[in-house]
Amino acid sequence: MAYFKKSPWIIHYDATSCNGCDIEVLAALTPLYDVERFGIINTGNPKHADIFLVTGAVNEQNKMVVKNIYDQMPEPKAVIAVGICACSGGIFRECYNVLGGPDSVIPVDIYVPGCAARPEAIIDGVVQALGILEKKHLARKEARKQHDRIAAN
Amino acid sequence: MSKRTIIPFGPQHPVLPEPLHLDLVVEDEIVVEAVPSIGFIHRGLEKLVEKKDFNEFVYVAERICGICSCIHGMTYCQGVEEIMNLQVPGRAKYLRTIWGEFSRIHSHLLWLGLAADAFGFESLFMHSWRIREKILDIIEETTGGRVIFGTSKVGGVRRDVTNERLKEISVLLKTYAGEIKEVTDIFLNDNSVKHRLCGVGVLSKDDALMLGAVGPMLRASGVAQDMRKLGYAAYNDIPVEPIIDQSGDCYGRCVVRIKEVFQAIDIIQRAVDKIPDGPIDMKVTGFPNGEFFARTEQPRGEVIYYIRGNGTKHLQRMRVRTPTFANLPAILKVIPGCSVADIPILLLTIDPCISCTER
Amino acid sequence: MSVRLISALSFVVFAPLIGGLISGIDRRITARMQGRFGPPVLQPFYDVYKLLQKENVIARVRQNAYIDFYLLFVIFSGMLLFAGQDLLLFIFSLTLASVFFILAAFKGSSPYSLVGAQRELLLVMGYEPMVLFAAVAFYMATGSFWVSKIIVHPVLLIKLLPGIFLGFFYILTIKLRKSPYDLSTSHHGHQELVKGLTTEFAGPSLAMIEVAHWYETVFLLAFVYLFFAATPWLGALAVVVCYFLEILIDNVFARAKWEVAVKSSWLVAAVLGFGNVAVLYLLKGF
């Protein structure tokens, strides 16, 4: 039995968001939306997190930060790009310091549109990511089994 | 003992959702030195004026910051209007004022929540944001957006609100004021909160002035400076008295913001009483040619837009000086000597908006 | 002997279940106090199951060894208490467990983990006196350090040890890692130390830390029960009330700084703990 669906812990990083999506991510934690109903906790620590919420596009200085955080997360993990900037660069697409969405640095699993993405949309995105987490977990398990089988022979 | 602890604080840090980086040099739990680094969120949107025409740039200006969105857009528009000598209709001015004050309430409530979170008072954070959602509902209902209002345009506003609805909102605010008071009283009176706020990060009046602090940070150090006194939008008809506090510490800044929430409610109610009927926008023809410094009072303090047009549809130069940028030197001045535990609340008392700062 | 062994073994088996449930109820009540709906009551179990299935990422190669022993000695301490053994040994064993936890964080070696370790160390230094005073006072009141003797003592101990009880309740906030004293690591998402002590632990190791906390919760509440052991229903009531008060305190206090935590717990130990010991001494001596 996998419990990824019941206890997704998130980490949030503000790449170059305008704060609009950031505060909506925070708002999702607060009483009106209360994502803890789904077991979601905002851990703030990549090593505890399952889901990486990136808001905003990636720029020259923070691409290594995004990469570092992603690398430090344990498998299975999912990345959600929250907001138009994170999906495509949005209105800042043409800025000289914007390299594009986080998918230019790390693999992104779910794109949540919206400017700013509404808390409901963020919840929807996380729910979709849960399925991906579960799939990744099963794939990992299978890979490990195979690995063990090969090792045993 | 020359060795000291170095704590890289941010850019990814749960207390400060925004990517500000500080190298904290710490001894025991006392911060000896703090070296800031910004640029994690720099997009370079001032240069976008070369690609977007001056009308379109409003959308960019509104997205400089998702919290002060409304006033950013408004300041930009006011600057352009000033260059183009446009006389914006009265109703638009009043609506700008009303939304501006709403964004102040929402921003301050948001700040109160984050501040509570910074000193580890989770339930206070939750309750602050619970009430903030009610303000957001009003905002969404009248503007169509929760955080990005999208109401500004050069020459007026993009939406109207009926007078009846404005009256209802005015009444509604009265009941919300009671709820807000229930929460803000905790900030002002609870001893465990006071222990974290009083005497922390004291900024003297002279330092505040010398280091160029603005907004609540400056007013908490006893300087009565408020850009709304300039009388832009409807502030000519609705005079505002700056709220000041003499203590200059985190508690003082908290007091100033809390009082401003109630002041903002009062301003909205007065504006609703006085709002004239009429059109909400005017036709804009031609292109801006000239330059102007637009200054307004954001929730975080004074924001300055320098706008220069050269008679084409693209502006020649656009420059923003945001309040957080002005406040950073002041907060760095008071950080040495405080403890690590105070860092979050100290940074938060300038109500940092790194997104504005780095644009 | 066999009764003691059964009691100790049932602690090993049932304490995590009870502790997890308590933690789940705690989270639910906390959420309600914050005006939220809150997670399912079984949420802590989901979390731990999930963590066990996660990948085990580490920052320093040998860091997890310390966590294993932290859990081991936490369980062992609880067994000592439930087997009715010497209270002092229970305390020392618990200290050993805390030391392993702190060393694990030292081994983790990131700045946040290290500051967390130092803070935890300060907290341990803060609450240690009160715990020892409690043991001393139990001895003075019952004539034995043995839990098995204390628990059958016919007198309601709270009558003799009100100061000790209050003092112990005070440091319970530290031990249960509740605000205002959740300095070294926080169950809340947002803390200046990120996750302090547990910053470098992920997956199964984090699950072990979580389970160790459950064990700790259970035997700390059992310690509370000792004060009321003569009247079991009162004991049960006291445990419930104490825990509820801890949740309430968690929700109505800002996080304190370490100075306050250490100074106040030492002061509480000196006034309530030592005061009560002194009173007992005077009553017995003259």
Place this chain on the structure above:
Amino acid sequence: MSLFAFTKTVLGSMVSKPATRMYPFEVREAFPGTRGSIAIEIEKCIYCTLCARKCPTSAIVVNKAARSWEIDRLRCISCRACVEACPKDCLSQLTSYSPAVAIKGGKDFFHHPAPKVAAAPGAAPAQG
């Protein structure tokens, strides 16, 4: 000394109904003015490309020759500029937001072939 000042509020909310809206199960009707995703009544469209030109993020692509109108949902910032620009009022803004997706690059494509003048009125139901 004012400790436990928050107790009243906290205990009050503990016994009263939580403020939480049980989102996926209970969806509040959006405010009529909410800026959500953009919808088009493609039949009314004259392919004037005004919307595409006004769009600050170039999310809209209009092809007059192919009579198609497409929008990249992952670019649209719901600013309403297109709706305000549309001369035929065929664009409208919904109050609902567009859903999260796992694959990037998918565009919502609308195509309305030019009505065939020669087509007999009776043939339409058969086509449908």
Place this chain on the structure above:
Amino acid sequence: MLKNDTGRRVLVISSVVAIGLLSIKLLVDYYAATVVYFHLPAKWIESLVFPAEVAIGLLILGMCFRYRRWFPALLVLAQSGLIAWLEYFSTKKVISENPFFLDKFSLIMALIIGVVGGLIAVYALGYMKVFQEDYHKEVADRRGMFFLVLFLFIGAMFGIVFANDLIWMYFFWEITTLASFLLIGYKGNKESIDNSFKALLYNLIGGLGFAGAIVYLNVRADCADLSQVLDKNPVTISLALGLLAVAGLTKSAQLPFSRWLLGAMVAPSPVSALLHSSTMVKAGVYLLIKLAPLFKDTTVGYVVALVGGITFLVSSFAAISQSDAKKVLAHSTIANLGLIVLCAGIGTSEAVWAAILLVVFHAVAKCLLFLCVGSVEHALHSRSIESMDGLILAMPKTAWMMLIGMAGMFLAPFGMLISKWAVLKAVVDANPLLTVLLIYGSAANLFFWVKWMGKLIMLERPSEELTALKLEANISRTISVPLFSLGFLTVAACLTFPIMSAVLIEPYVLNVFGATVSMTRGNLIIMVLMLGMLLLFPFNLEPKRKGRWMPRVVDAYLAGVNYDSYSHVNSLGGISKNASRNYYLEKYFSESVLLNAGIISTVTLLVVMFLMGSKI
């Protein structure tokens, strides 16, 4: 002593083996005996004591004149005068019937001195070689004298624990004073000389007390032997008891006299180890424990207990703010001796049992720690705890021994903790109010030990970088063998302590008090269980190599700005190495403030003691 290395090596090792074997033989021969008295083979030896004492006095006087220190000279003159008066002018001089004796406590002490002292001497061979040849070339090579004094010191300690005649004991007592004075000043620079004179001064104060007590006992109480003193009613000889207590307190570096031991840190590490573990300070507590039966429920006893308790508290607190490893060890020694003194002052059977346990465990573990710090100092050229990060990889053998030593000092189920458990019990039974000193002191102990342990195991540099330092590559066997033996002894002492307690300590306590205590069987099983689990720890260290919980190493959390796991990109765009400093809390635990407070309170106590004592 031979001048060349090999000769010295052979000589030292063979004498150490001889001493060790002799002390073990003593144990084997006499473990069943309660008390055995010995006579001197000839009377003339007796008459040599005084001239020898005069010689010591003259030597010290000579040194005093050479360095122009007048206070010690005065003290020497005063105490020699007292003894001379007793020898030649007093009619009341009592002739000792049994100048030497042996009981189970002195057997334990002999074992400690023989084994631990011997290991230190072996260690000193390797250490002093490096000391002279690499590290302190400026110091004149006087290793011949060094080892001579070392063995003199050890010999004198044997003398103290076997002497029954107080004059003899006083004689050995003065030899230890002289020997420590010479060893502390070994380096010969100003700092060393200053501190050696400080040690001399304080110890001579104690010596004066001792001399005074001897005179008083001879003249007023007609007794010359320790055994006779123990039979007296403490009330009648309270002045002498007070003076002896002062002698014991100075030698065991208790407040207000503790500064000399802190100053003695300038000496080479083997000397510190010797002073702190098996000799010198142990002489002080030995005397106090011997006198413990007289202390029970007397003013002197209360004062001694309080002084010990306050010393424990103050020194434990003071250790928190220290970053110099040897200084931490010194404060910890003083603190633990304080505990022993506290027990002696209480003077119940339980307390004495605990005190002897403490003496044993403390000697082994503290000696181990000092020797480790000595090695580390030579490898890192620093004594600062802050420079010891990652030692577990840079010097794995030494670091593990250090960890064992530290665990031995404060963690369950190691020796010191067993003893602390016993002390707590004893104190609660005697006077629960004294527990307050104990409890707060223990909390502080925990703090400074754990943060040091943490420093050893944390890794702020890549492990390859640390192992590449190869700091232990050419560690000599004369250094490693004593370290490992002491590490082994620390653990073994824990396992064998029930036997030791049953065979030696309990019979001794039973003999002196007519009652004894021991640990219950249940507790013993628990202790052994815990130790067993702890011994499994090294096997758990290697991470799993396969399976679902096989770990993956990622960078440490540095708020996202990792350059790698050990450094981050700093605000100026450069690379900052991780750095962390332990907490020292100087604001709250300032050494000088604490010591001053301790000195004032203990001086007051001692003054009160003498005022009350003189009335009686």
